[in-house]
Amino acid sequence: MKKHKKNRNVAIIGIGQTSLSSHKEDQNQVEMVQEAVINALQDAHLTIDDIDCIVHGNMELFEMQFAPDLWHSLGTGAYGKDEYRITTGGTTGMTLVCAADNLVASGLYDTVLAIGLEKLQEGNTTGGITNMADPLWFRNLQTGALTGTTAAEMISEFGEERAKRAAMKYRIMMDKHAVLNPRAHRRFGLEYEQAEDLMANSPQLVGELRLIHMCSQSDGACAMIFTSEKKAGKGTGKPPVWIRDHIQGHREETIPNLFGAVKPEMTHHYCARKLYERNGITDPVAYFDVFEMYDPSAWWAMDWLREFFLLKGDEHIKMLERGDFDLDGKIPINPSGGVIASNPIGATAMLRPAEAALQIRGDAGPHQIKKEVRHALASGFGGTFWTALMILEKDLNW
Amino acid sequence: MTEYFGATVADIFNTMPERFKPEEAKDVDIVIGYEATGEGGGKWTATIKHGTLKVEKVEELKGCKTTIHADAEIFVGVTLGKITAIDALTSQKLRVVGDARLLMTLLPKIFVPFTVTPRKKAVSARAILATVESRFRPEKAEGVTMNIGYDLTGENGGQWTLMIKDGRCTVREGFAEDLAVKLIMDADVYAGMMLGTIDGASAFTSGQVRIEGDMMAAAATTKFFHKYVDPNAAEAEELICLRVTNSIDQRFASGPVMGRWFAGLKEKKFMANKCPECGRTQIPPREICAICRVRVHEFVELGPKGTVTNFDIVYFASPDPLTGAVRDTPYTPIYVVLDGASEQDAFAFELKKEDIDRIKVGAKVRPVWADKPTGSFRDVLYFELDR
């Protein structure tokens, strides 16, 4: 069993975001990246000279641009510094944070800047996704990233009425959070009374997966600055947020194998199980104060809550129905509005730990959780059911 | 009528006929209904049949294949692109009864987008003519001696001569004696052409601009001058966007394992391979067992029949990035554990269209092969219910 012992602890000391929208014609990619970087540097009270290394990520085939990190170097400040480029699909943002964590923990660098971005308006998402599949066989079957099988399974397990209501309640709850978040992309102002109407009339995409359930497609960038324990205390702007541990799990098999007569353990479950085990967390629902989960659709979100919290039966639906996931509930989910509200793909998975860190710091904004947040969980998700999971802490308590 | 974003709902329908592209609508036969509610709203139908369009304002929406409903402000906003259509559709502020994809596929294809000309501060013809001398390009008029007359009629009109000689251009009011050519038009038309809001060629063709004298000389004048730039243009900022469609040629090597798979299809066989350690099958076959990480050499034939473990009914198909073509929907990918396969080893393929209404988890299916398989993806047409 591998030991995940760090040489030294790593703190998040700077967080910067751009606004997220689908109308960024007035900025080119470099300018968008630089906006996030400058925001992060200001947040940390640092200048670009304090940064030792840059970690850059996006899904390059979504903008159809090769090696964008070279082009963006004017904006990332990478000139003359070490730079790593990371591209891992939907999990890119989270992988950037994991990589930055590893780089600082190892002692190779003291202060690392990570940038995740996406400018989908400048590319073609479907083209990018289609080109992911092996050209000999699967490319012809590709339907993009959509499936309604989870909805069908939930309907079969919990009954049509209850399952559909749960997915819709989750969706409206996410919108309510997004309305509070000034940086979110899509804020519709949905009310719970609209549930019946939306359930019946939102256009169907695949099976019971409807347009209303699906995540956004946004342009935007997020930058974060990481540093060592020693440097974190000194003169930086905001209280540091500690990265306790992270794990990644990836199924190397082809996706159809998830739909056989016997379902394998989901990567969400596997990662959660291992992460909690090696950190001595026996009751994740009780332990964590917030969960920023990567939720590509309302259906998947509901299903995965059961996996991530290692629950059984209909416990997760009961929790939703009781209000445990609300902003003032037992374990708030996605106070930022989640991926359903904003999805700048290369940055999305980074926004999850970023928003979780803001909650710990207490300065998230109008969508700040009122109770003190000491322990946060953040997840990332990508194409082949790749899961990334991370624990953030307010204090060095492990 | 109430205006939103500088236009009325009626403007959209009144301009539909001129924005219609008949050549793109040759195979179209559809009646679309529109309902804009609230102030400035109304009901319209657009009947498109084999390259012709009829737009009518109506009392009731009858006989429409698809109807589009929104508040008048949302209607104009979405049409002008000020409000993102997909967001309006998702939040149900824009509702479609019928095929919602029309908004994204058919309508943009057969109509030129509706736009509103921004209300700029009016620049007079006189003010523009005052800049002619400074915009002159002597290097383009080497050896040219010419007098060009402008007879601008209407409220802000007047008569001017542009005199080009010895690498200089002088502008004088009134007409000179020996005009090579005289251009006659309304002063506002002149201003519009210089500002780019009126297309010169169309203005000439439609008779808005008349030319007396040497037509070729008139055509030549444009290259003697730099383009006029509206000083007020700072308000309406132009943002440049470049659109590119590249494609790269690629060659993919199948390797012996996928090669065996396709060779099997040619014989109407599903050739999976089987792990020597754990015994699980993999379809399509792969070089290595994904769980045991050992090389797999033994091939086994599976099926041909199998049991459906899962399926998706797809209503929305993403357009092909190169061609824009959209698959016929609904279509149904099914996941089948073929007879002889390991229980977790599902094979994905498409279900016969006619069976979509009767498909259930647990159903038994069989493949339907092409008459002459060639060792390609198209050898299996689809799976159908095994009755």
Next chain:
Amino acid sequence: MTCKHEDTRNCFVLEGKMALPNQYFAGRLGSKFIIALRDKKKIMGVRCQKCNKTFIPPREYCEQCWSKIAENWVDLGSEGELVNFTVIRYNDKHLPKKAPYILGQIKLTGADTPLTHVIQGIDPKDVHVGMKVKAVFAEKTTNTIMDLDHFEPV
């Protein structure tokens, strides 16, 4: 472990295409730069007062001191000195000119960064670093850097 003993009877090669449709937004500064080239036939850079440096193509922030320089436009004229060059000797559909053609780096008067562009009107064997060149603008514009068509010897 190699595939030397693999049965290659079934191997084949599939010809395909990978589609790459995309858009590029020049942004506010980029658009201003291109529009100046296109409409006013002017080459504009931006200047950092602190570092005393003028950059072309223009960018929002000075790359040395990171102060915002987006409003400090400078007209760089249309003449400069060739500081570097190479000769392209192959053809490809994405290249702007037919081979052989000269690609050079031109330091315009007043600029601290060179601009990469095509040099025409001189034989490749006669091109040399230090020669003076001037800009020639395009007749037909495309909203790209090629609205400046090429540079030629003064």
